[in-house]
Amino acid sequence: MLTALRRLSSTWVAKALFVLLVLSFGIWGIGDTVRNLGRDTALARVNGEPIETEEAQAALRREMQRLSRTVGSQFENDPRVRRALAEQAVDQLVLDRVLRAETARLGIAVPDQALREFVFSLPGFRGPAGGGFSRAAFDNFLRSNGLTEGEFLNLVRADLARQQVSTAVRAGAAAPSVLARRLYQWRDQQRAATVVSLPASAAPEPPAPTEAALRRFHENNPQMFSSPEHREAAVAVLTAEIMGREVEVSDADIAAAYEQRRASFETPERRTVEQALFQEEGAARRLFEEWSADPETPFSVVASRTEAAGGQATQLGTVERAVLPLPELAEAAFSLAPGSVSAPVKSPFGWHVFRVTGVEPGTSRPLEAVRDELRNALAQERAADLAFERANQVEDALAGGATLEEAAKRFGLGYATVRTDASGNGPDGKPVELPVIRDAREPLLRAIFEAESGTAPRLKETEAGFVAVELREVSPPALRPFDAVEDEVRQAFLADARRRAQEERAAALLAATRSGKSLAEAAQEAGLGSREVGAITRAAAQGQDAPGGGAVPPELLAPLFELKPKEATMVPTRDGFVVAQLLEVTEPDPDANPDALARLRAEAGQAVAADLEAQYVAALRNRADVRINPRLMDSLAQP
Template sequence: MITYFRHLFVDSWAGRAFAVLIFAAFVLWGVGDFFTKLGGAPDASTVAAVGDRKIGIDDFNNAFHAQLDQVARQSGGDASSLPQQERAQVAMQVLQGLVSRAEALREATRLGLVVPDDVLRQTIFDLPLFKGPDGQFQRSRFDAWLQQNRLTEARVLSIFRDDLTANALVEPLRVGAKAPAVLVRHAYDFAAQTRTVDLVSFPFAAGPAPAPPDQGTLQRYYDNHPQQFQAPEYRRVKLVLLSPQTIARSIDVPEADERALFRAQNNNGSVPEKRSVQVITAPSEARAQALATLWRGGAGWPQMQAAATDSVPVALDDAARATFPSPEMGSLAFGAKAGEVAGPLKTETGWVLLKVTKVDPAVTHSFADSRQALHDQIAAARVRDLLADRVQKLQDVIAGGGASGSGLDQVPADLGAVAAEGTLDAQGMTQAGEPAPLPGTDAQRQAIIATAFAQKQGAPPELKQGPDDAEYALSVEQVTPAAALPFAAVQDRVRDAVVADARRRQAEQQAATLFAAARKAGGLAKLPAGTPGLAGLVHQPPFGRSGPPAGVPPQLRQIAFSLKVGQSTMVPGADGFVVATVTGVQHPDPASNRMAYDRLQANLDGSVANDIEVAYATLLRGRKQPTLNAQAIRSVVGP
């Protein structure tokens, strides 16, 4: 299935006002073809034009960075770690989406599609973001949001009107789209299939204690493993960091703006009661009752998640009553005591039972107590307007310092950058064994450390892009090479390492012997009762691809789904080795979890509908090719 952005805007309606995204991406162009089309420049503030419809550089910049952050989160990294080729691919997808959206709006205009004012008005009135405690649209909330995000009412109405117009054009194309039944069945079997295994664990610490090593053994180990017993390399660095967070702290927010947000957002300081709950939605009342009995019997949340193979376990943290999926679930959660299992309760999605894990009572904050948080929230919304200009100024200052690196000492105080200087090792620790007080988030600090140990001493500082839209530059002032520690100073550490190594070899030999026997016999269960190590045999309950039960290493889960029944394997873990045999493969009947099957059907139906949209976008593109501004695009994406 083609994967692309279904919605015209980012996830939240608030975000839609900043990043007008896409109704179809991954359309037509390949990466190479895309960049060959970069040509004329409509104007400096426009990245592309489709006829008389223009795509502004701000819209592209916001959409690009939003999608870049999402891609980085999915890969478990940060935006700064993405290679340039992947950044270019993201830029291509985002720009294609924006162009497709412009083409859709152009086609809607040609067909005479018009969104009535009353529909537009009701759409905005229905947004929870702008509703007061009585559930009605509150003009003061809307005005405060406009002021906080520096948007005009006309701009917001234009964005929402375009959203509704494009939806009116493409939504009829999606009606009736259906994924083939055989595709849904195969996808369900892949996702819901479970396996059972027999396993024996060989913990490193469980074996008999090895003989104490003599002095000669310790000396040989020390000589053969010098990297384990040395003082690390230290580097003295001077750096400057500029990020949305550091800029936000330098922004002066008028008190009137803070008070307006305080009134609109907090209902004059009143914060409703919030609760953290663990929720399980079961397919039937009988199944829900069985899970409730297990839960009330003392089972913990990990055990309940493992047991709810045919249900949907979800944890909701710090949720107000109004944020629950249904009023009935909210009443159930707020009617239960902390630690109590409530339900089951029949809802539209299934039979719900839940456990309240935390209760935060309703509180009233004064304006003075909330002022810093209000400042931070307003400032954070205004940072993006300032970021590009501040980055350029920082670049100019650093470049002006030349090879000497003196630019790091000349950064203006009103730029919103943070400077630091000190000595640290490659793990970010000082010579005193404490974390170095580096500025920024954890991801930003890791990027700074990596650069500090990749850059040569005396090299001129260069402005680098870091995680979360940060920019930083540094110079390496001094390098203290790693040095071997005297044997006498680390003798105890050497002894511990020798013993640990002996325990690991012992566990590995025992596990390898049992693994060879199990493979020859056709499984652990077929070995004679007196086989060494077999006394610790455990019959694990079924587990799926999404997560094994306690006691099953993650490596075993991956391998287990590639083995046939009766096949054995041996895997290392953090604390020992595991020998396992796959004893069964379960293919759940869709009727046993109709809710999950229907959800998968709906997702795949949506993918088919997406493909239809892409085909329609292809048709529209053939009518009017866009004009792209290469210089404006590269100013956002980079060279």
């Protein structure tokens, strides 16, 4: 038998079978590689540059974390939300590639020193009370966002380069005068109306309800008569206040900090500056001669002259020297006497003429005046740094199997076991004791109600400090027995009946106006009072201080500006209903208030600049060769 097998193995058929076996095992071992031959593994490409799936996944995680921090417990990771966030994350990565390519084409670079100064100036990386750069806060930010230091610095560098492009695109943007006039007429249009208010409290007393009616109302409105969800949880907190007990600050430390932060205790001089900008020196010099001859000339007049000469006038507001973009401009504006006009100053933007209308002198606070403030600030900074270190130790202990209570005792954390609803009240309706200060109660409660059953406690940074929650029991909302809430049901039933009665009266008034009666007549026939209100503007409708802002209910303002004269509307309010009929519309005259028109034009110019930037970015994207892999995009959007 063995002799026959050896003879068979030497034939060409057996050799072919061995080759096939070897190939099949080899392909099975590298199957993924073979299957992906000729297939693009990049989720997207921008001008040929790949965006790999791993990068898109990291961007998606950051988007989800950002949204979760924004909406808190309302965040739901359902497929539609994840799909939208995935598309947004990929779109941001595409735009980043597009803008990086443009900054590279333009030769824009960000020096390391500028990058360092910008990062050190970010408030989120400073210690409490205006302290210096905190390495611990920086590292925690990187950890929370899943970034390495190099990745973060590359993102910031690219963003600073893009800002230079953005500034160039927005420079010189201005709103046409005709647009400003139209906006002024739209914004300051005034309306007068007849108004009838129908508060529920003024409704006729409804008949006493039967017990059957009350029981039906109780059953049909469970959200009104249910006990809230209660949660029993063990919570541990680590805050700078807790760590502050272990921190000491010497006088030498305070003196060194004062020298390091001297700028924080000095307020620079601020000036209120107006500017006229021209492209030609001759036009700038002619305006300077006219303006300096009469420095009290109203800015609206100066703006008109500047525009007529082909220039642009702007009220820069009250600014510091550092706000002005170029040293020659800052020197010109800050060397002027109040009320005087500067000679034309040349810059890459053109020829500038300045007028200074006000000066706020700078101030300086000596060390003795800020000693206690600095002591507290340093103590909080060091306590915060110590808290980050202690948080890592607590995390290690929890990961090693320690209970939350054991870790809290070992590392001196605040600890409590509570049973509470989302508002911080216990089953008895009284506020529960939490191991945090009053201002931190809400963030801690939010953390308790974001916790999931069966999840091991982990220390997370929140607005309340570092918090760990061990959720032990959840008691869902439950409809309280009718007998226990009968009085509440009765009051709610009567309030609902009064509101429905006022709704019917409002509907009757509205029907009467549509049959040809004025609202005042219809109200008089119904035995109701009415009033005429005038000088209502859209600024009032937007909640700003303006005539008519408090004369009518806020719910009525927006609908009132959709009506034509003699038309009426009815809207529900917080305490009932209101009916209104538009009487007349008064159009404003822009020439009657040139200063307000100039301010509105400046605001519109900022909006035009934003639109220009958006169109520029859209054009760059459309010009780029953007290709997205739909299969990998679908995979990214899957949970």
